Amino acid sequence: MKKINITKALSILALVFLIYSCDSLLDIEPQQSIFAEDALSHEGILNTLYGSYARIAGPELFAGTSIFHSDLLADDGDANWAGTFIGYRQMVWKELDPNDGTITGKWLAAYRAINSANVVLKNLNLVNEGSRAVVEGEAKFIRGIMYFELVRFYGLPYEPGSQNTQPGVPIVLEPYADLPSDAAFVSRASVNAVYQQVLSDLGSAKDLLSPDIAGGNGGRATSTVASAFLSRVYLQMGRYEEAAQEATLVIDQFGGESALNATPRAAFNNDNYTSEDVFMINQNMTSNAGQANDGIGTFFASLPGYGRGDLRITERHLDRFEEGDLRGKVQESVPGNSISVVLDMHYVGTGTRRGFTMSSKWGKYDANINVIRLAEMFLTRAEANFEKGGTPIGDLPVNDINVIRNRAGLDDVAAVDRDIIRKERRLELAWEGHRLHDVKRWKEIVYDGDTPLAYDSPRLVLPIPQREMDVNPNLQQNAGY
Numbered sequence: 001m002k003k004i005n006i007t008k009a010l011s012i013l014a015l016v017f018l019i020y021s022c023d024s025l026l027d028i029e030p031q032q033s034i035f036a037e038d039a040l041s042h043e044g045i046l047n048t049l050y051g052s053y054a055r056i057a058g059p060e061l062f063a064g065t066s067i068f069h070s071d072l073l074a075d076d077g078d079a080n081w082a083g084t085f086i087g088y089r090q091m092v093w094k095e096l097d098p099n100d101g102t103i104t105g106k107w108l109a110a111y112r113a114i115n116s117a118n119v120v121l122k123n124l125n126l127v128n129e130g131s132r133a134v135v136e137g138e139a140k141f142i143r144g145i146m147y148f149e150l151v152r153f154y155g156l157p158y159e160p161g162s163q164n165t166q167p168g169v170p171i172v173l174e175p176y177a178d179l180p181s182d183a184a185f186v187s188r189a190s191v192n193a194v195y196q197q198v199l200s201d202l203g204s205a206k207d208l209l210s211p212d213i214a215g216g217n218g219g220r221a222t223s224t225v226a227s228a229f230l231s232r233v234y235l236q237m238g239r240y241e242e243a244a245q246e247a248t249l250v251i252d253q254f255g256g257e258s259a260l261n262a263t264p265r266a267a268f269n270n271d272n273y274t275s276e277d278v279f280m281i282n283q284n285m286t287s288n289a290g291q292a293n294d295g296i297g298t299f300f301a302s303l304p305g306y307g308r309g310d311l312r313i314t315e316r317h318l319d320r321f322e323e324g325d326l327r328g329k330v331q332e333s334v335p336g337n338s339i340s341v342v343l344d345m346h347y348v349g350t351g352t353r354r355g356f357t358m359s360s361k362w363g364k365y366d367a368n369i370n371v372i373r374l375a376e377m378f379l380t381r382a383e384a385n386f387e388k389g390g391t392p393i394g395d396l397p398v399n400d401i402n403v404i405r406n407r408a409g410l411d412d413v414a415a416v417d418r419d420i421i422r423k424e425r426r427l428e429l430a431w432e433g434h435r436l437h438d439v440k441r442w443k444e445i446v447y448d449g450d451t452p453l454a455y456d457s458p459r460l461v462l463p464i465p466q467r468e469m470d471v472n473p474n475l476q477q478n479a480g481y
Contacts, residue, residue: 042128045120049135052116052142053220057281060109061149062371063289064296065102067433069153073460074436076447078317082353083299083310094448094459098466098481102294106153107465110146111172117143118175137208141221144201145229147171151194152236153462154478157440157455160238164192167476171197187474188464195237202230211253216273219282219368224253228278228372231380236441240388247381248394250278254374257403264327264408264428267373269339269364278377281369288366296369300362300431302349304337307363309353311431313346318357320427326409327427330357339363359431370432378403379425386421397421404428436460 056062072081072091081092087100096103120139127135147169151158155168170186171194189197206226217225227246234243259275261267267276271284281289289295301307321328329344337350342360349358362369382400385392394400401424402412408428413420422442426435439446443455453459458480469475 040123040126042126042131045123045126045135046131048116049120049138049142052113052120052139055109055113055116056142056146057219057283057289057369058109059289059294059296060102060105061113061146062281063283063369064294065106066149067296067431068299069102069106069462070433070436071431072311074439074446078314078320078430080312080314080356081310082312082356083308085294085310088299088310094446094453094457096459096463096481098463098469098477103462104465104467106462107150107468110150114143114146114172115175117146118173122175133208134210137205137223137226138221140201140208141205141226141229144198144205144226147194147201148198148229148233151191151198152437152440154464155188155191155194156461156478158191158195158237164195165190167191167478168194170475185472185474188476195233198233199230202226202233206230216275216277217279218273219280221279224250225279225372227253228377231377231384232372235380235384236437238387238441240384241393244381244384244388244393247377247384250377251374251381251394254278254377257378259374260403260407262407264375265343265345265360267370267375268361269367271364271367273368276374277368277370278372278374280371283366283368285366289369295365297362297365297367300359301339302351302353302356302358303334303339303363304351306337306365307349307351307358309349309351309356309358311359312349312353312356313359314357317430318346320423322410324409325427327430331360361431373432375404375407375428376434379421379428382416383421383425386416386418 059065068088069091071079072088073094075092081089083089087097087102090096090100117139120135124132124136150169156166158164167188168191169188171189172186205221206223209221209223209226212222212224227249231243231246231250234240234246254275261274261276267274273280283289297306298308299310302309318328318330327345329346331342331344331347334347334350335341339360342363345360346357347360348354349356378400381394382397385394385400386397398413398416401416401421404424405412422438425438438444440455440460445452445454446457446460447453448459458478461478463481464475464477469477
């Protein structure tokens with residue numbers, strides 16, 4: 001074997017050890033594993049980067065818990081969880097367990113993606129000079145969106161105008177051979193510090209990467225995708241002008257209203273890129289999260305041969321829609337066994353636990369998974385412009401809301417207020433993982449039965465996994481656990 005630089009070898013071996021020491025819940029595909037001597041090369045670093053993408057695409061993150069942990073924990077009657085997975089039932093009850101596998105799995109998967117990104121960033125000198133900026137940008141993008149994911153779920157809400165010294169999550173910017181908390185006993189950084197790290201990483205990614213081009217980004221980070229995530233971050237922080245600016249950049253880059261799919265239903269269950277897909281998880285017949293026991297479609301679908309029918313849509317949710325709203329329609333008869341014959345946004349299930357109303361957003365196990373759609377950018381810009389007041393950026397809030405309403409088959413509204421904007425966002429983005437974060441941003445109340453829970457209730461924050469608390473004496477548990 002060729003002589004190799006010891007520092008480089010240790011950082012790459014950190015990744016190799018990380019991959020092979022995964023718990024069974026988190027075992028990943030063999031093609032993500034690389035040997036140390038092979039990793040010390042341009043190709044090896046690229047494989048490490050691809051492994052980071054694979055991690056964020058799993059059911060522990062964007063293909064599963066990013067949606068379930070948000071929409072179930074913040075739900076107060078729009079859904080009925082009928083599944084046997086106790087962890088998700090505890091989400092509905094707002095009684096979370098630090099030992100729950102999905103809560104632990106999200107934490108581990110996010111930090112392993114961050115660690116892989118850190119390995120890449122530590123070894124950029126091994127990357128061909130012509131590709132170096134792109135590789136750096138993509139690694140920082142992954143690290144940034146993972147810290148955003150972690151701080152929103154495991155930390156108390158960001159409070160605009162305050163110091164935000166409440167505990168966030170550990171910030172680790174160097175690769176380790178095992179999980180960061182194991183190796184260095186890292187303490188939790190403040191919520192403000194984590195948000196600043198997110199802004200730094202995504203801002204750097206935006207500068208280093210190129211914008212989207214015709215034909216889509218293929219599920220990879222671009223400057224435009226970084227802007228889309230920045231719009232989410234700025235909106236969560238109450239920095240409305242920046243949120244509107246970033247959303248406008250994305251809308252303009254994608255071509256505006258004409259890039260939306262013809263109907264709300266057409267945005268989902270697609271095998272290929274559509275012009276509305278700002279960022280999505282690419283899946284296919286052999287590489288997908290939909291067949292996993294905890295994949296998103298597994299719980300949402302009730303079709304012959306696919307889905308458990310666990311998450312049922314209630315009349316309370318359907319009653320929120322105006323008459324004629326395509327997003328609220330229910331297909332009563334499904335003649336085949338494929339989601340392709342479901343033309344409405346809801347359908348009466350025909351598979352496991354048949355007879356109940358299901359969402360058709362996640363009905364195909366190998367379809368691409370929408371993470372950010374262009375529709376979200378119109379809604380973000382409408383809210384941001386309304387909240388900031390003054391001269392709007394990009395377009396008037398009423399025009400952006402009417403773009404979304406018109407696509408849903410509804411007439412224009414003459415004017416908008418805060419309630420209209422929030423309602424349209426809730427209906428358009430239902431079951432896509434936004435609800436908990438919107439509740440916290442809007443400072444709404446969630447009901448656990450008849451018990452009201454404030455937006456900053458400890459019961460709406462995930463506990464730090466007990467596994468982490470046991471091995472890291474410097475971690476502070478969230479209140480109530």
